[in-house]
Amino acid sequence: MATANPTVPSAGPLLGSRSFLSKLKDGDEIARLITFLFAASVVLITVLLVYELWMNSVLPRHKFGLSFFVTQVWDPVMDQFGALPFIYGTVVTSAVALLIAIPLGIGASIFLAELAPPRISDTLQFFIDLLAAVPSVIYGVLGIFIVVPLMRTVIYPALNKPFGYLPIFKGPSYGVGFLTAGIVLAIMVIPYIISVSREVLLSVPRDQREAALALGSTRWESTWKVVVPFARTGIMGSIFLALARALGETMAVTMVIGNSPKISASLFAPGYSIAAVIANEFTEATGDLYLQALIELGLVLFLLTFVLNGLARLLIVVTTQKGSGKGNQ
Amino acid sequence: MQASSKPGPSVHITPTAGVTGAKEHAAPAPMRMTISKVNFYYGSKQILFDVNMGIADKRVTALIGPSGCGKSTLLRTLNRMHETVTTSRLEGEILLDQQNILSQDVTALRRRVGMVFQRPNPFPKSIFENVAYGPRINGFKGPIADVVEKSLRHAALWEEVKDHLHKSAYELSGGQQQRLCIARALAVEPEVLLLDEPCSALDPISTAKIEELLVDLKNLTTIAIVTHNMQQAARVSDFTAFLLTGQLVEFSPTPQLFTTPGDPKTEAYITGRFG
Amino acid sequence: MSARLRWRKFLSNFMLTMTGVCAFVSVAILFLILGYLVFNGGKSINWAFFTKLPKPVGETGGGMANAIVGSAKLLLASSLFGVPIGFLGGIYLAEFSGAGVASVVRYAADLLNGVPSIVIGIFAYSIAVLPFKHFSTLAGAFALGLMMIPITLRSTEEFLGAVPRMLREGAMALGASKWKTITTVIVPAAYRGILTAILLALARVAGETAPLLFTALGNLYWSHGWGQPTASLPVMIYTYAQSPYEDWHRQAWAAGLVLLGLILIINILARTILSRGIAVPRG
Numbered sequence: 001m002a003t004a005n006p007t008v009p010s011a012g013p014l015l016g017s018r019s020f021l022s023k024l025k026d027g028d029e030i031a032r033l034i035t036f037l038f039a040a041s042v043v044l045i046t047v048l049l050v051y052e053l054w055m056n057s058v059l060p061r062h063k064f065g066l067s068f069f070v071t072q073v074w075d076p077v078m079d080q081f082g083a084l085p086f087i088y089g090t091v092v093t094s095a096v097a098l099l100i101a102i103p104l105g106i107g108a109s110i111f112l113a114e115l116a117p118p119r120i121s122d123t124l125q126f127f128i129d130l131l132a133a134v135p136s137v138i139y140g141v142l143g144i145f146i147v148v149p150l151m152r153t154v155i156y157p158a159l160n161k162p163f164g165y166l167p168i169f170k171g172p173s174y175g176v177g178f179l180t181a182g183i184v185l186a187i188m189v190i191p192y193i194i195s196v197s198r199e200v201l202l203s204v205p206r207d208q209r210e211a212a213l214a215l216g217s218t219r220w221e222s223t224w225k226v227v228v229p230f231a232r233t234g235i236m237g238s239i240f241l242a243l244a245r246a247l248g249e250t251m252a253v254t255m256v257i258g259n260s261p262k263i264s265a266s267l268f269a270p271g272y273s274i275a276a277v278i279a280n281e282f283t284e285a286t287g288d289l290y291l292q293a294l295i296e297l298g299l300v301l302f303l304l305t306f307v308l309n310g311l312a313r314l315l316i317v318v319t320t321q322k323g324s325g326k327g328n329q
Numbered sequence: 330m331q332a333s334s335k336p337g338p339s340v341h342i343t344p345t346a347g348v349t350g351a352k353e354h355a356a357p358a359p360m361r362m363t364i365s366k367v368n369f370y371y372g373s374k375q376i377l378f379d380v381n382m383g384i385a386d387k388r389v390t391a392l393i394g395p396s397g398c399g400k401s402t403l404l405r406t407l408n409r410m411h412e413t414v415t416t417s418r419l420e421g422e423i424l425l426d427q428q429n430i431l432s433q434d435v436t437a438l439r440r441r442v443g444m445v446f447q448r449p450n451p452f453p454k455s456i457f458e459n460v461a462y463g464p465r466i467n468g469f470k471g472p473i474a475d476v477v478e479k480s481l482r483h484a485a486l487w488e489e490v491k492d493h494l495h496k497s498a499y500e501l502s503g504g505q506q507q508r509l510c511i512a513r514a515l516a517v518e519p520e521v522l523l524l525d526e527p528c529s530a531l532d533p534i535s536t537a538k539i540e541e542l543l544v545d546l547k548n549l550t551t552i553a554i555v556t557h558n559m560q561q562a563a564r565v566s567d568f569t570a571f572l573l574t575g576q577l578v579e580f581s582p583t584p585q586l587f588t589t590p591g592d593p594k595t596e597a598y599i600t601g602r603f604g
Numbered sequence: 605m606s607a608r609l610r611w612r613k614f615l616s617n618f619m620l621t622m623t624g625v626c627a628f629v630s631v632a633i634l635f636l637i638l639g640y641l642v643f644n645g646g647k648s649i650n651w652a653f654f655t656k657l658p659k660p661v662g663e664t665g666g667g668m669a670n671a672i673v674g675s676a677k678l679l680l681a682s683s684l685f686g687v688p689i690g691f692l693g694g695i696y697l698a699e700f701s702g703a704g705v706a707s708v709v710r711y712a713a714d715l716l717n718g719v720p721s722i723v724i725g726i727f728a729y730s731i732a733v734l735p736f737k738h739f740s741t742l743a744g745a746f747a748l749g750l751m752m753i754p755i756t757l758r759s760t761e762e763f764l765g766a767v768p769r770m771l772r773e774g775a776m777a778l779g780a781s782k783w784k785t786i787t788t789v790i791v792p793a794a795y796r797g798i799l800t801a802i803l804l805a806l807a808r809v810a811g812e813t814a815p816l817l818f819t820a821l822g823n824l825y826w827s828h829g830w831g832q833p834t835a836s837l838p839v840m841i842y843t844y845a846q847s848p849y850e851d852w853h854r855q856a857w858a859a860g861l862v863l864l865g866l867i868l869i870i871n872i873l874a875r876t877i878l879s880r881g882i883a884v885p886r887g
Contacts, residue, residue, distance in 0.1 A: 031783040035696035038689050039709045042753060046712040049719065049727045056730055107626030115620060116627070117415070124631055126875070131634045133871050135811020137838045138860050141845045142637060145644075145853070190630050207450040211510070214408060215463040215517055216440030220616035225466070230453050248720025250814040251842060275722045275814070282726070282818050298726045302719060309718035434605055436613065468608045 050302075057296035059289050068296065074261040074277075076286070081293035083300065085261040089178065089271035090301075093253060094246040096182025096267065097189055102239060104186075105193030106228075109235075112194070113201035114209075114223050125198060132191035140255035143184040148175035148256060155179070156268060173268040176258035181273070184252050189242035196241060200234030200319045201227060234319030240312035244305045250275035274301050358385035358567070361521060361551045362407060362442075367421035369402060371414065375575065376402050380421075382570050382580045384521065389543060389552040391566035391583070393559060395598070398572040400555045404523050407553065408442040409435050425521070440467055443519035443550075447526045449506035451498035451513070456490050459498050459509055463517035476516055483549060484512035485542050504535025511542065515549070522546070524554040528561065540565050559599060563587050571595045638864075645861025648854040653862075658824050658835075664851040668859055670826050674741070674834035678820060679810055681745030681830065686752030687802055693753075694760025694798075699786055710758070717754035724750055725815040733819055739833040744820025748809040755808070759801030763794035796877055803874035807867045813838035837863045 060068060060081055071082025108128075112121045156173040163169045204227050212222035228235070258270020259280060274297050285291040360383035369377035377399050384390050384407070392400040402411065409430060411417040423430050430438050440463075451459050460477045469476065477494070481487040486508040490501070498509055507527060514522060524543070528536040543552060543565050556562050562569050563583060570580040571592075579586060579595045590596045605613075652667045659666030693713075697706045719727075728747035733739055767790050775785040791798075820834050822843065827834035837859050844856035 027784070028782045031786070032696070032700045035692045035700060039693035039696040039701065039705075039757075041689055042693050042709055042716070042757060043712040045750065045753070046716050048731075049716070049723075052727055052730045053723070056726075104626045104630060107623040108630045111620075111623035111627040115623065124627060127631045127634050129875075130868060130871055131630070131637075133807060133811075133867055134634075134637060134864060135813070135838060135867065137811065137813045137841050137845075138637070138641070138864055141841060141856055141860050142640060144845055145857075146640065187633055190633075194630060205450065207446050207448065208452065210410060210413060211444075211446060211450045211452070211513075212462075213413065214410060214439055214444035214446075215466070215514065216436055216438075217466055218436050218612050218616035220619045221466055221612065224619070225462070226452055244718065248722070250720070250722045251838075255842070255846060275720060278722050278726070279814055279817055282729075283821070295726055295730075298723045302723050305718055305720055306715065309714070313714070434609065434613075437605065437609060466612075 053295060053299040053302060057292050057299050060293040060296045063289065068293075069300075072263060076281075076290050079287070079289055081289070083274070083297055085263050086272050086274040086277050086297060087300075088263045089181075089257065089273040090247055090275070092178050092267075092271065093181040093185055093257065093273055094243055096179060097185035097246045098239065098243060100183065100186035101190045101193055101242060105190045105238075105242070106197055106235065108190070109194045109197035109201060110223060110228070112198045114219075114227065121198075125195065128191045128194050132195070136188070136249060136251040137255075139184055139188055139252040143180065143252055143256040147180055147183055151175050151177075151180050151183075151268075160268070167265040168267045171264075171266040171268055174258065174270060176256050177266075177268050177270050178257065178264075179267040181253045181257040181271075182267070184256055185246045185249060188249060188252060189245050192242045192245055193238045196238030196316060197231070197235045200231040200238070200316065203234075203319070204230045231319055233315045237312045237315030237319065240308050240315065244308035244312065247308070248275060248301060248305050250279050254279050274298075358388050360384065361386040361426065362553075363422075363424040364403075364407075365422045365424070367403070367406065367419065367423065369399070369406060369411070369420070369575075370418040372416040377406075378575045380572075380577045382577055384551060384553050385568055386551050387547055388567040389547050389554060389565055390568040390570065391562035392553065392555045392570050392572060393557070393562050393598075394572035394578075396557070397574075399575040400570075400572050401525050403572065404525055404553060404555045405444075407521070407523055408439050408444055410439075410444065440517050441519055442521045442523060443514035443517065444523045444525065445507070445510050445514050445527050448530045449503055449510050451501075451506050451509050454498065455495045456498050456501070456509060457494040460512050460516045463513060467517060477512075480512040480516040481509075483515050483546065484508045485538060486512055502535070504531050504538060507531060507535065507539060508542070511539070511546075515546075519550055521551045521553065524552065526555050526557060529557065536561075559587075571598060573598070641857065641861045641864055644854075645857040645859075648858035649861065653855065653858050657826070658840075660824075661847075662849065666855075668835070668837065668840055668855065670823060671835040671837045671840040671859070672862075674820070674823070674827055675810065675836045675838070677741055677827075677830070677834065678744050678748055678816070678836055679806060681742065682748035682752060682809060683802070683806060685745060685749030686805070687756050689749075690753045690756025690805075691760050691798070694757045694764065695786060695791075697757070697761040698764035699782065699790070710761075713754040713757045716750065717758075720814075721751065721812050722814040722817075725818050728815060729818045738831070739819060739821040741820055741827055741830045741832065741834045744816045744834065744836070745830075747815035747819045748812060751809050751812065751815065752802075752805040755801055755805040756798075760794075760798050763797030763801075764790055766797070767793045800874040800878040803870050803877075807870040807874070810870070811838055811863060811867055813842050 064071070064081065068081065068083050069087065070084055071080070072084045073080045073082045074085060075081075112124055116124065152173060152175040159169050160173070208230055209222050209227050212226040213219075217225070253273050254276040257273060257276055259272055259276060260270040261272045261277065262269070264271065278294050278297055282291070282294050285294055362384040364380055364382050367377055367380040368375065380403060392404060394400050405411045406419055406423060411419060412435065419431070425438070425442065430442075452462060454462070457477055460480050461473050464473060464476050478487060478491075481490065486505060489505060498506060501509060511527075528539055531539070540561060543554065546552060554566065566583045568580070569583045569586045571578045571586065573594055579590060579592045581591065586595065587599060590599065652665060654667060654672065655669050656665070656667035657670055658668065693709065697709055701709070724747055728743055728750065732743035732746045771789055771793055772785060775789040776782075780788070816836055816839050820836060820839075822839050823833045823835045841856050841859045841863065844852040844859070847853070
């Protein structure tokens with residue numbers, strides 16, 4: 001609102017036709033500058049984060065290079081660090097989680113989007129959103145006191161007796177392990193699959209379903225063969241999102257995976273995940289190489305979730321755009 | 330099939346030359362579907378009031394009327410599509426070949442009474458798969474490719490797509506997509522084909538193509554078409570039903586309705602259009 | 605009806621029922637969780653829980669007073685750090701910036717949002733613990749604040765952007781400067797949505813454990829000021845649940861109930877505010 005003061009000696013036009021100083025007297029310019037600084041700080045923080053991860057993992061990167069990713073040994077005493085057991089554990093638990101969560105989640109989202117009347121659908125979605133708000137550590141508590149005993153008393157006998165000859169079901173169970181962690185993770189990621197899939201299913205144009213019904217399809221056929229395929233990209237996106245969540249999940253997994261840096265074929269065996277080993281050993285790490293090896297693991301985790309989240313977002317955007325009209329002209 | 334001359338003030342609409350059933354003494358064609366005492370409600374709001382008419386076998390019947398008159402609603406009752414809205418309620422009787430469609434299995438009914446929608450809505454599949462969908466789910470055992478070709482020919486689309494059958498349906502133009510939807514509907518060999526303003530989203534050339542198509546199709550299947558375009562109704566149909574605020578005002582052979590309408594309201598509607 | 609049609613109809617009814625089962629199971633899990641917490645935690649909540657400090661290992665009794673205060677301090681400090689950055693940054697995106705800068709900032713925020721919380725902990729460690737050579741409440745607040753930034757930023761931008769043109773133009777036509785328009789018209793119009801987002805962000809970080817493991821660490825006693833390590837509810841739950849002591853297990857359930865209760869209340873509150881207020885901008 002201030003007008004340029006003609007008696008202020010101009011320091012030369014720095015930003016446009018008025019001098020920087022006189023512009024600064026203008027409230028709007030100050031506001032712009034200040035808010036810009038805050039916005040810029042977000043970018044700065046993010047860049048700094050990547051930078052710190054990179055710089056603080058220099059020792060193991062130079063010492064082990066790419067073999068870090070394929071070495072099984074994790075021996076702090078001998079200064080030997082290999083990421084393979086943790087990558088294995090992270091992948092296995094996430095895979096188990098998805099195997100359980102995908103059918104349940106997609107099934108539930110179909111119910112919410114296609115069958116349930118809007119009020120019920122919204123109410124149930126509200127509860128699902130609350131489920132997503134439950135903190136990880138509480139899932140861990142439930143994992144320890146409910147899933148672990150359940151594993152020992154019900155699930156292990158049910159799977160091991162009939163199928164114990166299969167490598168994945170071999171061996172004893174201590175309650176904790178890959179399968180337990182996978183089950184807990186599944187419960188944690190189901191809400192993500194449900195909310196996103198429900199939304200993309202709801203965005204499928206009505207007349208796709210009607211066209212299928214008008215050809216003499218049953219309700220299930222119209223849903224499964226037409227509506228769901230129409231939304232398949234977005235549903236894939238929800239799965240990637242769930243996977244990204246599962247990979248980075250720390251507390252619940254740490255509490256039920258058994259914390260053993262070993263690779264085993266059996267789902268009942270204890271294992272370790274990237275996030276879990278960082279959580280458990282970071283404050284105990286003696287020596288720079290040890291600490292930096294853990295940080296390098298953090299870098300790996302960061303990169304994995306970065307790629308997955310990016311893909312997920314792309315897929316979800318593409319589907320909801322498709323539903324809003326592009327497909328019909 | 331020639332299209333009528335361009336609309337303008339005081340044009341005289343000539344009925345289609347293909348109407349064989351509607352002679353001066355109007356021998357009634359047999360009715361494939363009969364609509365008796367139909368009242369229709371969305372919740373507590375009544376949309377259709379005591380509608381009584383028929384859909385003549387192997388003829389084109391047009392439903393016309395101003396926006397909101399209930400013509401689309403009426404059309405959708407004929408294959409029970411209204412049931413996708415939970416608050417809808419239908420009273421009365423609708424017969425297909427003398428049997429009440431309301432007491433039959435709805436999935437089986439919809440195979441017999443097909444529908445083409447206002448906006449083209451092909452499935453996110455290839456052209457081939459779109460047409461093959463209907464026969465496949467109904468358990469068709471023979472060579473699917475033959476059925477697909479036959480349907481695409483009937484829809485006057487075969488020549489344009491025969492070398493591209495595995496391309497996505499979305500690569501077709503709007504008019505082609507609508508013809509694809511017609512082919513898709515024809516693939517299950519329906520006894521009646523319902524078209525709900527099939528050309529309203531299309532350009533004039535595509536519209537003309539589809540109108541030509543419809544006149545040929547009636548040899549294959551009985552047709553009922555909703556249209557807001559009176560010239561289209563006059564060009565294409567054998568019988569016309571005029572609806573106003575949910576009531577059937579007049580139902581006559583097309584030439585008669587457009588030249589000597591029985592009801593003053595009908596006359597007002599059709600002359601209002603042409604000025 | 606043919607046999608094939610009968611089968612198709614049967615399959616349709618069966619599969620659709622199964623989807624209902626899936627939905628039921630998913631929602632039932634929530635109630636199961638709540639049920640267990642209320643049942644197991646409820647019996648262990650007593651006055652001592654809220655007022656006493658933890659007893660040494662092995663002794664029974666004791667409470668989590670320091671953890672409760674610690675969590676409160678952490679939440680307060682993290683909001684003071686994260687919310688202004690997100691809020692003012694969001695104002696910049698919505699009101700001042702060009703499209704290019706905006707997409708860079710948004711991208712950075714989304715990236716930050718997707719970083720696993722343990723990695724946030726590592727980052728906070730290297731920035732706020734390492735240089736000072738000790739763990740502290742502030743370091744923990746820094747880590748949690750980082751997690752609040754993206755949610756606050758995106759929501760501020762979204763809700764400000766949803767304020768109708770007419771409102772803005774009305775103010776500017778009266779001679780108000782851009783900043784005045786923002787503070788007196790636009791922000792008040794969007795405050796419900798922004799407040800909701802802040803509450804949801806708070807609820808999210810209230811339960812976070814991983815970022816605190818190497819920043820605020822833990823403390824068996826009161827933490828004085830902001831420079832000392834502090835106990836917090838999530839970390840206590842984590843420690844106690846994994847211990848072999850029955851008494852600590854009880855307390856872990858109680859703490860879990862308190863924590864979840866808090867988080868759910870904030871969530872429900874936030875969503876109610878939102879649904880009663882200005883329409884949520886879609887897409």
